Amino acid sequence: MSTTVPTRAAARRRRVRLPGGVALVLLLAFVFLSVAGPWIWGDAAGATNVVDANQAASAKHWLGTDDLGRDLFARTLVATRSSLVLAVLATVVGGVVGVALGLLSGASNRLGKVLGAVINLLMAFPALLLSIFFAVLFGIGSVGSVLAVGASFAPGFARITQTLTASAISRDYVEASRVLGKGPVTVVLRHVLPNIAEPVILYTTIHIGTAILALSGLSFLGLGVQPPSYDWGRLLSDGLTRVYITPTAALGPAVAIVLAGLTFNMAGEHLSDLVGGRRSAPRQVDAAPAPADGPGATGTETSSRGAHAEGLADQAFGSSTAPAARPLLEVRGLRVVYPGPDGGTVTPVRDVSFSVAPGETVGIVGESGSGKSMATSAVAQLVEAPGSVHAETLRFDDVDLTRRTKDDERVLGRSMAMIFQDPGEALNPAIKVGTHLVEPAVVHLHEDKPLARRRALDALRAVAVNDPERRFGQHQHELSGGTKQRVCIAIGLMGEPRLLVADEPTTALDVTVQRQILRLVAEVRDETGASVLFISHDIAVVSEISDRILVMYAGFVVEEASTEELLARPAHPYTGLLLAASPDMAADRSRPLPMLDGRMPGPGVDLPGCYFADRCPRAEQDCRDQRPPLLQIGAPGHRAACWHPLTADDPVEAPALVEERAAS
């Protein structure tokens, strides 16, 4: 039975929000009111009746009457049209002016600087202040206030457009278009505008709500709509003088303003959700059914295979470099499950079993999506909720990682060291290099500072960082990529590393630096006697340093053997392809490379058979029906999961040679 490993609990945050239907209903109501309101209630709103003047709310007049005896409820409903129309106009004015300015300043280098400065200057003033200023400038009245609110919106629109444009225009597809000879106007219209439209439209919708508030504010101050015309702000302004006698006179328009503002804001947010959802939708590539079984349901399947692996494991260790020793790391039946879209689950790691002996270097090789990094993260206890880790056995030294305690975590922190692909991400940019090294020693090992500092400088020297005293006081951005990676290794050396987990540690580096780091990892291994788990997509790099290699595909280990055995006699067709597809310095240039089209099944796909079958030139029906278990093939310790493994007679590249336009 597999055990679920506790992952780091992360509180699920959710915004409290009304269902989208509420916003839609309110929006339709407002649209209806602004279209039909003046026809239905126009007469009632205009009918003066001095006798009924200044009445409080009653059954006849729900919100009371104004000083000419006009019904305030009818007037509030009728005012919907002018309020909304003015708000939309103001937003459109602001949007058009702002987007035009933003496009200009984002797309043009020279003009951009000047315009950007002007936009920044205007952004520094509160919008309401700007709109009051512009209202005085453009003149009092409807037109003036629309222009004023529009003008006060323009800097915001310009800013967002400028930012979006600047990022869109540096994309490769814009550059490709320029190389094809397209002019700047064509580029902006074809590539920039459509790609920034969504956020700009959302920004616009949300701003209609703000415009209603701003225009009402101006009318309230007497700068906006002038009598006899009226909008909600005007009504509010009139009603407020009598708020202590007949509060409903002010309350009606106030509620209308708040409701309208809320409605447009909500509509904007839901629109943004819809748009976001639509964009993420195509990511779920295949419509294959999610696995119906929960983590527990697979127990029988995995445990039977686990028992099988157990028997073979003994054989494996019989041939491995450190025969008698109990493995330092033991992983059996490892699965990593994440909640998927539509309530299903995705399984980036489906079934992984391996072990690492003390002092041994094990390489894991696989392409993107093979689950190699995720499996390693599970070993290093770095899988965060909502992901969950399941395993029959997950043991490091004496620590059962499926049931770890606080003390165990301290042990792990000291004896497991991680190196990542991007050392810049692993180092906190705000903290000095020295602090990264010293702090864990002081906090976890309770060392005093001078000692920790001395050890840190030693560690930096050990990883051949030049001028360690100076590096000690520097920040990560002052270091080159290679030096950053050295610092990360030095951090690991501050504990008592027994396992060095290196996840694509050289992928982002130049070949000369890659070579330095590989040598350093080998040196650290030889000096400390630590085991190394080395992950890479490049089988050549892995084979340079590893004693044993695991090949992963679609969340499974598909082959495992000592490095020499794997390179000499690959059994899984996928391994054969990996070895043959990448040209080396002796590749025959007169022949095309063996290749493989199509793609690896995603983590949401559930297949009964071999996951490589669809791309495999040797696949037959049984491969699709039944999944091949990882079984011993040939030499002890050489295992492969394949019904039709390559034999010594098969040339390595032959099985992978497929036609150029393979199925995809």
Added chain:
Amino acid sequence: MTPALSVSDLTVRYGSVTAVRSVSFDLRAGSVLGLVGESGSGKSTTARAVVGLAPFTGTVRVGERDASSPRSRDAREARRRVQMVFQDSRSSLDPRFTVGQCVAEGLPAGERRDQGRRVRELLELVSLDPALVRNRPGQLSGGQRQRVAIARALAARPEVLVADEVTASLDVSVQAVVLNLLRRLRAELGLSMLFISHNLAVVRYMCDDVAVMFNGRVVEQGGVDDILARAQHPYTRALLAAVPEVGQRRLLSDAAIEASTAASPAPGPGCDYRLRCPVGPAVDPGRAICTTDDPGPGAPERVHAAVCHFASTRQGTDALAGSGELR
């Protein structure tokens, strides 16, 4: 025969930084020239300057045409004949366009009328199913996307294709598809290619000639086999020694290991590479000239035009090995 692309004295400056310094090379018609070097060596900037995406001084000639002055008609015509394929096909295709629209964007104005047929032809040419025209780039695999990008570049009927790390972001199984395709296109269409890569094994497989760049300069150039067999510049040798090879276990050996891990080139006069040079003044005090004199000026006299004081001079090896002449 006129070279398909001739670059001389190309210099690119960004503010006070000189990214490319006085680079010259010829791309023979119908051949593939590899540009190799570390990140920051200026190989991509050179490519961007050639296609007009980076401002430069110096001369770029495409066939008979001068592409140096940005606004002349001759230059615009020349530019159209040089097309580029980018490293990351995810970002080089507009996600809102369909595959058909992406490819059609490359068609010259005269061929718009026949757009549908041409797009289908181009997709066939890059071994993609024409039924994909209505798909969006996001629905394709990395290898398929890169083939769409190649089809778009080919739509403009270029004579020179600039391929900037086109397989760097692809998995190895898919890399082979793109490399095979480029080799086939070169043979079928007689394309000339400027092929930028940090992977020397890929460059060896793809290229006829190679130019090695360090710190914005071409430090050695010549026929690919000649460079691999008789590298003159210690930097080229260090690069070659660092190529990982399946089962060779060479990287942990001491051959051509560099003298230091200094990331930035040496300041001041002398050779830029002297701090790292495994045979230079850092290990051999007798090589003081490397700290005082720029090895650049004597380069044309040396084998592979190597920018190194201690590279063999031309007559020497010509007499000895009769090695292939460069350019």
